[in-house]
Amino acid sequence: MMNGVEKTIAEDIATEEQLITPWTVSVSSGYTLLRDPRHNKGLAFTENERDAHYLRGLLPPAILTQELQERKLMHNLRQYEVPLQRYMAMMDLQERNERLFYKLLIDNVEELLPVVYTPTVGEACQKYGSIFRRPQGLYISLKEKGKILEVLKNWPERNIQVIVVTDGERILGLGDLGCQGMGIPVGKLSLYTALGGLRPSACLPVTIDVGTNNDRLLNNEFYIGLRRRRATGQEYAELLDEFMTAVKKNYGETGPCTDFANHNAFELLAKYKPTHLVFNDDIQGTASVVLAGLLAALKLVGGTLADHTFLFLGAGEAGTGIAELIALEISKQTNAPLEETRKNIWLVDSKGLIVSSRKGSLQHFKKPWAHDHEPIKGLLDAVKAIKPTVLIGSSGVGKTFTKEVVEAMASLNEKPIILALSNPTTQSECTAEEAYTWSEGRAIFASGSPFDPVEYNSKVYVPGQANNAYIFPGFGLGLIISGAIRVHDDMLLAASETLAEQISAKIAAKVAAKAYELGLASRLPRPKDLVKYAESCMYSPLYRSYR
Numbered sequence: 001m002m003n004g005v006e007k008t009i010a011e012d013i014a015t016e017e018q019l020i021t022p023w024t025v026s027v028s029s030g031y032t033l034l035r036d037p038r039h040n041k042g043l044a045f046t047e048n049e050r051d052a053h054y055l056r057g058l059l060p061p062a063i064l065t066q067e068l069q070e071r072k073l074m075h076n077l078r079q080y081e082v083p084l085q086r087y088m089a090m091m092d093l094q095e096r097n098e099r100l101f102y103k104l105l106i107d108n109v110e111e112l113l114p115v116v117y118t119p120t121v122g123e124a125c126q127k128y129g130s131i132f133r134r135p136q137g138l139y140i141s142l143k144e145k146g147k148i149l150e151v152l153k154n155w156p157e158r159n160i161q162v163i164v165v166t167d168g169e170r171i172l173g174l175g176d177l178g179c180q181g182m183g184i185p186v187g188k189l190s191l192y193t194a195l196g197g198l199r200p201s202a203c204l205p206v207t208i209d210v211g212t213n214n215d216r217l218l219n220n221e222f223y224i225g226l227r228r229r230r231a232t233g234q235e236y237a238e239l240l241d242e243f244m245t246a247v248k249k250n251y252g253e254t255g256p257c258t259d260f261a262n263h264n265a266f267e268l269l270a271k272y273k274p275t276h277l278v279f280n281d282d283i284q285g286t287a288s289v290v291l292a293g294l295l296a297a298l299k300l301v302g303g304t305l306a307d308h309t310f311l312f313l314g315a316g317e318a319g320t321g322i323a324e325l326i327a328l329e330i331s332k333q334t335n336a337p338l339e340e341t342r343k344n345i346w347l348v349d350s351k352g353l354i355v356s357s358r359k360g361s362l363q364h365f366k367k368p369w370a371h372d373h374e375p376i377k378g379l380l381d382a383v384k385a386i387k388p389t390v391l392i393g394s395s396g397v398g399k400t401f402t403k404e405v406v407e408a409m410a411s412l413n414e415k416p417i418i419l420a421l422s423n424p425t426t427q428s429e430c431t432a433e434e435a436y437t438w439s440e441g442r443a444i445f446a447s448g449s450p451f452d453p454v455e456y457n458s459k460v461y462v463p464g465q466a467n468n469a470y471i472f473p474g475f476g477l478g479l480i481i482s483g484a485i486r487v488h489d490d491m492l493l494a495a496s497e498t499l500a501e502q503i504s505a506k507i508a509a510k511v512a513a514k515a516y517e518l519g520l521a522s523r524l525p526r527p528k529d530l531v532k533y534a535e536s537c538m539y540s541p542l543y544r545s546y547r
């Protein structure tokens with residue numbers, strides 16, 4: 001069982017000044033050391049290290065600093081005009097020199113987040129078969145049924161603290177990408193390290209392959225997954241159950257899920273929440289980020305959450321997850337019962353506004369949102385009828401916030417809050433330029449994938465980004481440093497309230513504090529200064545000196 005940040009490897013507890021041994025299973029040296037991404041420093045190996053580790057002759061004479069290597073790589077990356085080439089260059093670097101990869105990512109987050117994460121990771125998943133080089137995580141397919149525990153043992157690391165897992169059925173707004181969804185856990189975990197300070201060796205990306213219903217992939221000769229249609233029902237549930245049981249047995253209390261289709265996501269979360277330390281990034285992480293964004297936006301618009309009316313386009317994982325956390329926060333702020341606070345929150349799905357007359361045929365997660373109202377089909381009519389102050393896109397369908405919809409929001413509100421959360425950029429409900437232009441510069445806008453600043457009427461508008469990436473690294477770190485045994489909704493609220501400060505150590509400290517308060521922390525005694533403690537647990541990508 002793994003509690004807190006216990007580390008058995010000297011390298012993990014050593015400070016930057018201390019000398020460490022670059023051990024793998026044996027001490028890595030010579031040619032092997034250069035091919036070991038965890039310890040390789042390329043041209044940054046010093047004269048002494050070159051002597052001591054049999055590197056003489058294997059490297060040209062020049063010795064570069066990590067800073068110079070970083071400058072060179074950023075220069076090279078910027079030469080690529082095609083985003084996918086940048087993605088591939090970053091993945092190559094990660095496989096060649098891990099610390100340099102994280103140094104680049106940490107120092108150039110704004111520039112590189114869209115490369116290793118949305119939007120480029122979406123295209124990478126679509127083409128993952130063609131660009132696949134080396135496995136970056138574990139693939140657990142139906143072929144491994146009955147031996148998942150053995151398969152977990154094949155992974156070279158033992159001290160795993162976070163697993164991000166997908167079954168590839170709902171990758172961003174791009175639908176079923178089957179086994180090629182692996183890009184998502186790989187990308188998310190690189191952010192757990194870069195933004196949350198988790199050690200790369202403690203992170204395990206997993207893709208569960210139960211087939212795909214994507215005919216294009218099934219017919220693609222480069223597809224890397226099982227060539228069969230998706231398993232469902234008992235066959236699916238049994239594989240997932242074996243996986244969850246094996247994970248707990250092998251690693252103890254460990255991390256979240258992401259990018260499952262909603263028919264499985266809600267069920268899996270409900271099933272494993274009571275027994276595993278698990279959260280769903282799309283449902284809960286997104287909710288926490290959007291709530292934080294709304295709390296920040298209220299400072300510009302005025303009023304409290306309870307004064308606002310919310311309309312969602314999209315009533316799936318993201319939409320209903322956000323809706324529920326908003327209702328919970330209003331209930332906390334006003335002491336009104338949850339059933340009451342839900343009433344100012346409306347959702348539209350592919351069949352129109354969710355209203356009580358549809359209750360009989362609604363999926364269970366939509367039912368709390370079926371309020372009394374006449375049926376309405378389209379979004380524009382729903383906007384006109386509900387008169388929302390906040391419009392949130394979580395449908396996965398691009399271009400759905402049309403000119404008419406944005407104009408209607410702008411005619412109803414002095415400062416309409418418009419969030420186009422769907423990823424990647426192609427699926428965004430509208431662009432930043434459209435939101436600002438159609439609202440005559442009055443919209444408060446944020447999107448799931450980043451947009452550049454927009455100039456409108458000689459004024460520059462900088463759009464926000466609302467993406468669960470802003471919360472999950474700090475959230476995960478908080479769970480780990482407290483040795484949390486379960487995830488509680490109040491921890492998500494605690495994370496939202498801190499996000500404004502945008503520092504993972506602070507989010508982690510608040511999440512950990514909540515875990516202690518709720519009696520869900522197992523790392524005792526509680527460290528006095530949780531922010532300092534969180535910072536001390538965070539990974540640094542600076543090179544270490546080898547003895």
Ligand SMILES: NC(=O)C1=CN([C@@H]2O[C@H](COP(=O)(O)OP(=O)(O)OC[C@H]3O[C@@H](n4cnc5c(N)ncnc54)[C@H](OP(=O)(O)O)[C@@H]3O)[C@@H](O)[C@H]2O)C=CC1
Pocket residue numbers: 170171172173174261262281282283286289313314315316317318319348349350351393394395396397421422423424427447448449466467468469
């Ligand atoms: N910014 C962020 O951090 C995050 C963004 N997202 C994005 O949100 C999107 C949705 O994800 P998720 O909630 O998990 O997906 P789901 O499949 O769970 O939900 C999608 C919802 O959108 C509805 N929908 C689909 N097409 C339309 C349409 N044309 N008009 C109205 N409603 C429609 C669906 O309706 P029905 O139920 O009737 O099928 C469903 O309710 C994705 O693009 C994803 O990238 C997700 C998580 C985080």
Ligand SMILES: CC(=O)C(=O)O
Pocket residue numbers: 118171172173258259281282422423448467468469
């Ligand atoms: C950001 C994210 O998790 C998604 O779009 O699915």
Ligand SMILES: [Mg+2]
Pocket residue numbers: 172258259281282
């Ligand atoms: Mg996701």
